[in-house]
Amino acid sequence: MESNKAEKKERKEYSSRIRRLRRLILTTVAASCLIPTCICVILAVRYDRLNDRYKQASADLEWYRSRYGSEMEILGAEEEGEPQSPATETKSSPVxxxxxxxxxxxxxxxxxxxxxxxxxxxxxxxxxxxxxxxxxxxxxxxxxxxxxxxxxxxxxxxxxxxxxxxxxxxxxxxxxxxxxxxxxxxxxxxxxxxxxxxxxxxxxxxxxxxxxxxxxxxxxxxxxxxxxxxxxxxxxxxxxxxxxxxxxxxxxxxxxxxxxxxxxxxxxxxxxxxxxxxxxxxxxxxxxxxxxxxxxxxxxxxxxxxxxxxxxxxxxxxxxxxxxxxxxxxxxx
Ligand SMILES: [Zn+2]
The missing domain is CATH 3.20.20.370 (Glycoside hydrolase/deacetylase)
Incomplete structure (x- = not known):
């Protein structure tokens, strides 16, 4: 009777250990999927923001180049030639x-x-x-x-x-x-x-x-x-x-x-x-x-x-x- 009780207790403990282990494995698997996904989402959002800022900065730079072109050449910036007015490039003579x-x-x-x-x-x-x-x-x-x-x-x-x-x-x-x-x-x-x-x-x-x-x-x-x-x-x-x-x-x-x-x-x-x-x-x-x-x-x-x-x-x-x-x-x- 005594030994039967002990055996039952041991079996109970064993199955609860198995359950804990299973939970741990499942949690680890879930985390190993979720964490990289979250990181990817965060990086994608940051990339998007940085891309917007880059585009904005490029537009600003373009304007500064046309506005202060000669000074930028002195500083060794890439030479782009005389900026042309879109008017002279794409249109016939003005009315x-x-x-x-x-x-x-x-x-x-x-x-x-x-x-x-x-x-x-x-x-x-x-x-x-x-x-x-x-x-x-x-x-x-x-x-x-x-x-x-x-x-x-x-x-x-x-x-x-x-x-x-x-x-x-x-x-x-x-x-x-x-x-x-x-x-x-x-x-x-x-x-x-x-x-x-x-x-x-x-x-x-x-x-x-x-x-x-x-x-x-x-x-x-x-x-x-x-x-x-x-x-x-x-x-x-x-x-x-x-x-x-x-x-x-x-x-x-x-x-x-x-x-x-x-x-x-x-x-x-x-x-x-x-x-x-x-x-x-x-x-x-x-x-x-x-x-x-x-x-x-x-x-x-x-x-x-x-x-x-x-x-x-x-x-x-x-x-x-x-x-x-x-x-x-x-x-x-
Ligand atoms: Zn006016």
């Missing part, structure tokens, strides 16, 4: 209007710009491309403009300034998220600073470009000079500024149709009429409008302007892209 006149600082009269590049409507064949562009934003009107563009499913181009106020952060982002083109129009929009020297111009441009990159992730590559390339108020030869933009691979766009919304007494009707009567004169229309708190008439006229352009034969409204032929009042050729 050039003749010399435009402009008045004094802060009061450039856009409506006096001579649009002698106007074409005889009979000579215009094929699709007409219309680029709606808005300068000076963001403003308290931008959201309303974006709502209208959304309603008509139209993409436009915004040449913006640098406005670090928190209330505009989402507005910059919405311009990009809605699929519009984000262009640059100087950080400060102060003619007396931007056009006082080449260095001031460069500083302002860099400040805006970096600001927009940090705000939206977009490395902007289109520019509109405040007052246009024909502003007539620059202390620096505009060709020097244009050379600088070319070296930084930035294309600048003037306009051949103006809303005239910066003129005293501009009304919804005058804005509508300036655009709708002039668009048919060109096959390729870059339309200047303003996005500013005091330009409500532009916003009010916008729906009818879009409807009128959309009703024109073989005409499309598109945003500026790398393939857009620039309209330039002063070209660099």
């Amino acid at each position: 050039s209007t003749s010399d435009a006149s402009a008045d004094e600082e802060m009061d450039v009269d856009y409506a006096t710009i001579d649009v002698s590049g106007a074409q005889n409507p009979e000579d215009i064949e094929g699709t007409r491309y219309v680029y709606l562009t808005f300068d000076d934003g963001p403003s308290s009107s931008t959201d309303e403009i974006l709502d209208i563009l959304e309603e008509y499913d139209v993409k436009a181009t915004f040449f913006v300034c640098g406005k670090p106020s928190a209330k505009y952060k989402d507005v910059y982002a919405r311009i990009v998220d809605d699929g519009h083109t984000l262009g640059m129009h100087s950080y400060s929009h102060k003619y007396s600073d931007i056009y006082s020297s080449l260095d001031s111009f460069k500083d302002d441009l860099d400040k805006l470009r970096i600001f927009l990159y940090e705000t939206t992730g977009v490395w902007a590559r289109y520019y509109r000079f405040p007052g246009g390339s024909s502003n007539g108020v620059s202390q620096v030869d505009m060709k020097e500024l244009i050379d600088h933009l070319n070296s930084a691979e930035i294309t600048y766009y003037d306009w051949n149709v103006s809303a005239g919304d910066d003129r005293a007494g501009a009304t919804k009707e005058s804005i509508y009429s300036n655009i709708v009567t002039n668009v048919p004169k060109f096959k390729h229309c870059i339309v200047l409008m303003h996005d500013a708190a005091d330009k409500q008439s532009t916003v009010d006229a916008l729906p009818q302007i879009i409807e009128a352009i959309q009703a024109m034969d073989d005409t499309v409204i598109v945003p500026i892209t790398d393939n857009t032929l620039p309209v330039q009042h002063i070209n660099n050729n």
Whole structure:
């Protein structure tokens, strides 16, 4: 009886040892599968993040190379040759209007710009491309403009300034998220600073470009000079500024149709009429409008302007892209 009990106890202990051993083996096998899997997942995530940072750093480096190319050559960096503006590489010569006149600082009269590049409507064949562009934003009107563009499913181009106020952060982002083109129009929009020297111009441009990159992730590559390339108020030869933009691979766009919304007494009707009567004169229309708190008439006229352009034969409204032929009042050729 006694020995029977002892035997039973021993058997019980033995089977419990076996169970423990089995558990240990199973745990070891599970761990040896799980741990490498976890390590792989962690490494994959880290690789992904590093890859993103690498791409971002490469884009930054590319820009610095084009901006400070000569200094980098002195430092022994790989020589890449003179950076070419995409404008000169991929496009035929820009649409050039003749010399435009402009008045004094802060009061450039856009409506006096001579649009002698106007074409005889009979000579215009094929699709007409219309680029709606808005300068000076963001403003308290931008959201309303974006709502209208959304309603008509139209993409436009915004040449913006640098406005670090928190209330505009989402507005910059919405311009990009809605699929519009984000262009640059100087950080400060102060003619007396931007056009006082080449260095001031460069500083302002860099400040805006970096600001927009940090705000939206977009490395902007289109520019509109405040007052246009024909502003007539620059202390620096505009060709020097244009050379600088070319070296930084930035294309600048003037306009051949103006809303005239910066003129005293501009009304919804005058804005509508300036655009709708002039668009048919060109096959390729870059339309200047303003996005500013005091330009409500532009916003009010916008729906009818879009409807009128959309009703024109073989005409499309598109945003500026790398393939857009620039309209330039002063070209660099
Ligand atoms: Zn402006």
